[in-house]
Amino acid sequence: MRAVEYDRFGPPEVLGIHEVPTPVPGPREVLVEVHGASVDAGELPFRAGRMRGITRTKFPRRVGGDFAGRVTAVGAGVRGWRAGDAVWGVMPHFAFGAVADYVAVPEQRLARAPGNLSLLDAAALPVSGTTALTALTDKAHLTAGERLLVRGATGGVGSIAVQLGKAFGADVTALAGARNLDWVRELGADTALDYRTTRPEDLGRFDVIVDLVGTDLGAYQARLGRRGRMVALAFDLDRIVTSMLGAGLRAAVRPRRIKLFSNNPSADRIAELTRLVEAGDIRPVIDTVLPMADMAKAHRGLEAGGVRGKYVIDMGRS
Ligand SMILES: NC(=O)c1ccc[n+]([C@@H]2O[C@H](COP(=O)([O-])OP(=O)(O)OC[C@H]3O[C@@H](n4cnc5c(N)ncnc54)[C@H](OP(=O)(O)O)[C@@H]3O)[C@@H](O)[C@H]2O)c1
Secondary structure (H helix, E strand, O other): OEEEEEOOOOOHHHOEEEEOOOOOOOOOEEEEEEEEEEOOHHHHHHHHOOOOOOOOOOOOEEOOOEEEEEEEEEOOOOOOOOOOOEEEEEOOOOOOOOOEOEEEEEHHHEEEOOOOOOHHHHOOOHHHHHHHHHHHHHHOOOOOOOEEEEEOOOOHHHHHHHHHHHHOOOEEEEEEOHHHHHHHHHHOOOEEEEOOOOOHHHOOOEEEEEEOOOOOHHHHHOOEEEEEEEEEOOOOHHHHHHHHHHHHHHHHHOOOOEEOOOOOOOHHHHHHHHHHHHOOOOOOOEEEEEEHHHHHHHHHHHHHOOOOOEEEEEOOOO
16 A cells, blocks of 8 residues: 655655555554545654654654544454444554554554544544544543634634634634734634734733643743643744653643643543534634645745645545
């Protein structure tokens, strides 16, 4: 089968399509024929080698954290899935490789794909949707009528956080790039502000801040109201280690106000996403669908910025 891999750190051009063995599902695993997989912005610093001091380096490395497709085989002990089922899911924690013709994943990383989306459109959502959902529910406990600030509102996670915030009845302020302000309002933001010309001190107070940028966390923390909560999902890539330590310290000192987590959704959480999509509360936001051969182009696009939602890779099944 084909899989996108890289065998050295470097620019997007290190990404290539390699022929690799099709995985065989082990006990409690499901083999999925991938129809679409999303391009994960979080993987860019790994590919560029900016995380090499922090994570183990083993090549080749694959890419892709989520997928939608059809079950083609199940391993021993799997009761819930049968060949032909339309599913979507998230790769095991810190494992990548969804940009491939097939993935073998534990059955608890899957849920039924939403009946109202094509498998290609669905592929935009599992990682960004479960991350935004966990941030706003388990971590921030956002309630109707609260003021929510989404910083990084037009990206993969932010575009879902804006929609979910609205669905939960919050008053949503989006910080986004200038050319995307009208667009993010259409997505559901009550207020949209250009992040390049808005200083944190220009903003009011918020009950919940979802930060997808990672810089100036102290200045944004100061915008929280008395019972405010900030979910910090990103790190400052220009000073990764100090940024991680700083965020960790903030969360340790004020655990009720500052929340960090690494998305690792359960099957129930993925199934909850299916229900939210079928209820019409959220929809996938897709900037561009590209073939596997254009993976490097997708990384270049994300590095250039201005992307609306997600890039999705089409495995050419439909
Ligand atoms: N902890 C977790 O479990 C978890 C899970 C998923 C993602 N993440 C992290 O969350 C971050 C966002 O992920 P993503 O997939 O949403 O990435 P993305 O699609 O690249 O979105 C990032 C967004 O941030 C905007 N942005 C950049 N600088 C900004 C600034 N100074 N102020 C406000 N907005 C700014 C960008 O807008 P322009 O392009 O217009 O500049 C872009 O829309 C990444 O760092 C990722 O690693 C963490």
